[in-house]
Amino acid sequence: MSAESKDRFAALPKPPYFVVAFSSHRTVGDCGYADMAQTMLDLAEQQPGYLGYESVRGADGFGITNSYWIDEASIISWKQVVDHLAAQGRGRRDWYERYEVRIALVQRAYGFVKD
Amino acid sequence: MSAESKDRFAALPKPPYFVVAFSSHRTVGDCGYADMAQTMLDLAEQQPGYLGYESVRGADGFGITNSYWIDEASIISWKQVVDHLAAQGRGRRDWYERYEVRIALVQRAYGFVKD
Secondary structure, eight states, X not given: OOHHHHHHSOOOXXXXXXXXXXXXXXXXXXXXXXXXXXXXXXXXXXXXXXXXXXXXXXXXXXXXXXXXXXXXXXXXXXXXHHHHHHHHTTXXXXXXXXXXXXXXXXXXXXXXXXX | OOHHHHHHSOOOXXXXXXXXXEEEEEXXXXXXXXXXXHHHHHHHHHSTTEEEEEEEEOTTSEEEXXXXXXXXXXXXXXXXXXXXXXXXXXXXXXXXXXXXXXXXXXXXXXXXXXX
């Protein structure tokens, strides 16, 4: 398995914990998005209760980011950070054509790694 | 919003319902994967309790598929279909370097669509 692949997976802690499933379609053009996304990631890693994230975006602009959190309180704190960043920057409406957010309690989890 | 974007999002039913978050890193080469993936999608749509899916894979082979289900029973039935398909085909070990599966209960959900 390549180092890149390893880097793209989050850890698999024993449930229960939470996932925030964020699917989005980006607007055309950067509009400050890349800087904001990196800042968000750096801040997430410092956030209490943060367990990791997995993210991928296709060439057509559609992407999914699943982030993992110890509890709902840490998700709510994180949302305040994101909202603050969005208010400072150009705002979510400039970055996304559409998005959907689902907050879910992970009950079971398993994985496979090829030898 | 483009028609393609609209097609890539799942519906946003009122929670509770379940998400199966599947992150994976594909092996190099098709090995029958594309056919299997289309068959799986066609079968999922006929499956009781299926609510939709969202999926994206990057050029490096890492991808995320979140599928949505009414309850755990429908996820378990679906897993039997997937296992059967994998056994018929070349098997998951030929298609994936690594994967992680998380089964989670969606508690809150919201979305945004740009005007």
